[in-house]
Amino acid sequence: MNGAESLLETARAAGIDVCFANPGTTELPLVTALDAVPGIRPVLGLFEGVCTGAADGYGRMTGRPALTLLHLGPGLANGLANLHNARRAHTPVVNLVGDHTTWHRGADSPLESDIGALARSVSGWVRTSRDATSLASDLCDAVAAASRPPGQVATLVVPADHQSQVAHGTAPTPKSVAPASPDADRIDAAVQALRRGPRSALLLGGPGCRGEALESAARIAEATKCRLFVETFPARAERGAGTPRLERLPYFPEQVAEACKDVARVILAGAPDPVAMFGWAGAASALLRSDVERVALAGVNEDVSSALAAVADALDAARKLSTLARFEPVPPPSGRLNAEALAAAVAHVLPHHAIVVDEGATSSLPLYGALASAAPHAWLTLTGGAIGQGLPCATGAAIACPDRKVLAFQADGSGLYTLQALWTQARESLDVTTVVCANRAYRILQVEMLRAGSDAGGRAARALTELADPELDWVRLASGMGVPAVRAEDADSLVHALGRALIEPGPHLVEAILT
Amino acid sequence: MNGAESLLETARAAGIDVCFANPGTTELPLVTALDAVPGIRPVLGLFEGVCTGAADGYGRMTGRPALTLLHLGPGLANGLANLHNARRAHTPVVNLVGDHTTWHRGADSPLESDIGALARSVSGWVRTSRDATSLASDLCDAVAAASRPPGQVATLVVPADHQSQVAHGTAPTPKSVAPASPDADRIDAAVQALRRGPRSALLLGGPGCRGEALESAARIAEATKCRLFVETFPARAERGAGTPRLERLPYFPEQVAEACKDVARVILAGAPDPVAMFGWAGAASALLRSDVERVALAGVNEDVSSALAAVADALDAARKLSTLARFEPVPPPSGRLNAEALAAAVAHVLPHHAIVVDEGATSSLPLYGALASAAPHAWLTLTGGAIGQGLPCATGAAIACPDRKVLAFQADGSGLYTLQALWTQARESLDVTTVVCANRAYRILQVEMLRAGSDAGGRAARALTELADPELDWVRLASGMGVPAVRAEDADSLVHALGRALIEPGPHLVEAILT
Secondary structure, X not given: OEHHHHHHHHHHHOOOOEEEEEOOHHHHHHHHHHHHOOOOEEEEOOOHHHHHHHHHHHHHHHOOOEEEEEEHHHHHHHHHHHHHHHHHXXXXXXXXXXXXXXXXXXXXXXXXXXXXXXXXXXXXXEEEOOXXXXXXXXXXXXXXXXXXXXXXXXXXXXXXXXXXXXXXXXXXXXXXXXXEOOOHHHHHHHHHHHHOOOOEEEEEOHHHHOOXXXXXXXXXXXXXXXXXXXXXXXXXXXXXXXXXXXXXXXXXXXXXXXXXXXXXXXXXXXXXXXXXXXXXXXXXXXXXXXXXXXXXXXXXXXXXXXXXXXXXXXXXXXXXXXXXXXXXXXXXXXXXXXXXXXXXXXXHHOOOOEEEEEEOHHHHOOHHHHOOOOOOEEEEEOOOOOOOOHHHHHHHHHHHOOOOOEEEEEEHHHHHHHOOHHHHHHHOOOOEEEEEEEOOEOHHHHHHHXXXXXXXXXXXXXXXXXXXXXXXXXXXXXXXXOOOEEEEOOHHHHHHHHHHHHHOOOOEEEEEEOO | OEHHHHHHHHHHHOOOOEEEEEOOHHHHHHHHHHHHOOOOEEEEOOOHHHHHHHHHHHHHHHOOOEEEEEEHHHHHHHHHHHHHHHHHHOOOEEEEEEEOOHHHOOOOOOOOOOHHHHHHOOOOEEEEOOOHHHHHHHHHHHHHHHHOOOOOEEEEEEEHHHHHOEOOOOOOOOOOOOOEOOOHHHHHHHHHHHHOOOOEEEEEOHHHHOOHHHHHHHHHHHHHOOEEEEOOOXXXXXXXXXXXXXXXXXXXXXXXXXXXXXXXXXEEEOXXXXXXXXXXXXXXXXXXXOOOEEEEEEOOOEOHHHHHHHHHHHOOOOOOOOOEOOOOOOOOOOOOOOHHHHHHHHHHHOOOOEEEEEEOHHXXXXXXXXXXXXXXXXXXXXXXXXXXXXXXXXXXXXXXXXXXXXXXXXXXXXXXXHOOHHHHHHHOOXXXXXXXXXXXXXXXXXXXHHHOOOOOOOHHHHHHHEOOOOOOOHHHHHHHOOOOEEEEOOHXXXXXXXXXXXXXXXXXXXXXXXX
């Protein structure tokens, strides 16, 4: 047994079953070991951002880390943007990064670079292995670190010679660590705050957006009439029929101010005190007014669900809920294809228990409301703002949940960052239907220029925000990657195309030309 | 005038005329300033790796830095791999990276990350601006740092508020710094070494691969019968008719050992003491035997050309050269399309003064020899081993040299990393003809597995090294990006397609299916 085999045997024993990989020469012993140690599925991404984004999607859906296998510093660099998103989503991920054979390090060979500096920028845990025999325990520690609540990115750098030298057996599976128990004082403070009056709100985030946490939140809201908010960009929220209707915390500060103008206190359950995406002139970093009382019930690393249940019980909130969303069929839209029609079409066709990966950017604004009473589904969003997350994340979610349909709601500009994910979907025959929202612009930048009072019509401004000239043809791009694709230029054909795509197995893409 | 305008006015005065950009919200004042300050051409890349690779290609051809404009940490992260290649090529590049407005930094907003750590991993110079009024001098210092011989990557981080606040005028253009003068003692040592006997070799690299340096090298070789080598992966070498025939230092250590078995001493002119790409078992980091005498004539930051001229003069080498390559027409290949036929087809059609960007990986092995007597051309290679460099580099080279044809010789696996560059070629109507060497595999990894005695036929090994299933269709991918494309399945149709593509203006792609 060599180091690579001992590492992978240990990973398999710890429950790891997928490796999203784009290896190079310094990772080849690990590639060979994937054959010697069956049970870990190798999934090739044609660019490392596909691998890391897929690991993010996989980890969000399963709560367990996948492996990535990346080539030296440049391979890790290509995966950083989606690891940034995974970091913000608190997703467990274990990166394996090959390094030069130990005696070659420091020779300043062409591919040498500071791998550690790159790894530390996105990882909560980084280690370079000491020798072949420690690789099993290194992997254990990496899995333990990645899995520690709330989950994080862990990166293990493994020189090529450690992979191929003799090692001895595996290391014991790390004990899983439960999230920290809810704090009685903070539960009490939340109960007192909620009793103080009707101008209260509960802001749900992280693990507070799903399962029993949602039910407890609904109990609290029914008992106290408090408002229920979800953070703007949750890693994974359960939505649709059977879930409480949550208001989405808006994106722009003035929208938050308007939405929260009557709010006097906010109980934070799995969500941080919300911070604006950018430092807009005339606004502040904090999205909530300074006079809004913040009550931190449970952080993302704590047992948010139990904390919410304890609050609901302390309030004697009824267990029978009357305010959960009921399924309301949405009629198919017809005619002009705009963002509203797009949202309605998705709501119309969405299968039960689908996974919606939402990187629709400006085109997805109406989607949140449209899906409130749709079939129950998971909703995954762009947590870190690093675009190019949607197609890879959908790929990983589909591998995590082969019995669920995945719908990737994808802005065109962002989708172009990592379109190589389509090929992985084709190779792995994944049930992913991608809707490309083709507005042929970086629309958010045009919106921002108007907000800032800048001229969005200048030559340079247009050159850097318009995606026309030439127009991108997503039907050709997708079919070039092996994914069948059609174009929809009106709502009727979109509904038809989506319906067909969701019935047929395997990946599909529908390019929705927005007007 | 605001900070962004003062920065760009200063850049323009310093001779900067292109900005390869993919901006976000924190760079919008710089976008607006590109309209206020005409003379700097904004070129949009649909992924940051396109922008940085294009800046590398532009800088290699002009010797002057282009700007890149990148969005925060994730945008820089996406550009790192090609900045790594630029660092290895000693290309002058000035990155502008927007940062959050100063009062928003530290709020841990979703896009916040350690920009400095990422920037330092590839840059010889990094600065974060202090205020709006210092942006002009910051940019000056960045240009000076980037341009300092031999050239390097300089990164200026500019918070959004500094861009939009009031500034006062420009800063004076930095004085250009000449490369260090050749060292008389080392010139003398080189002359003595060359006089010691026929088992000498001259290894050319960096600025030693072009112009008068090549002529002096040829004079030395004719006078002393020394052998002439070029480093394995030069940033830019002049080749073809009218240049001396240089042996290419091979890639694998055993090939170097064979090629250099009779070499007793090597004079290094612009090339470092060569280091192996990887630490292969049984080999060493140094590619030359330990008993080979190294004579460091001139480093990459020194005036290599003058040093070689001084050596030639000291040897009383004749100025009239008889050994330069003469143009020898290569007949068009016919029949089966393999790497040799590919190389012959390129040699047959290559226009005078073309720029050949060679990221052909294993498919380009015969290309070096085939082009030795072809039309004179520039040859740009993958200096840092971070794949995905070819298409962006060709894009930047075409913008740098609008009067020259660019031929991108592109491996399929590597090309998929940054295929978005094709769209920029279409938008900017660049005369780039891309030949995709479609062997549908990461062939180099298969070769490496065989070298290591590993089983390249296992399920995982095949899954991670074969690009078939589904086959990628480059004709669709290219036309989806707006680039006309055809497929060639035999040598005859390849010759025909290349001939047409090189005559018609604008970008073209030919997918060569290798057998």
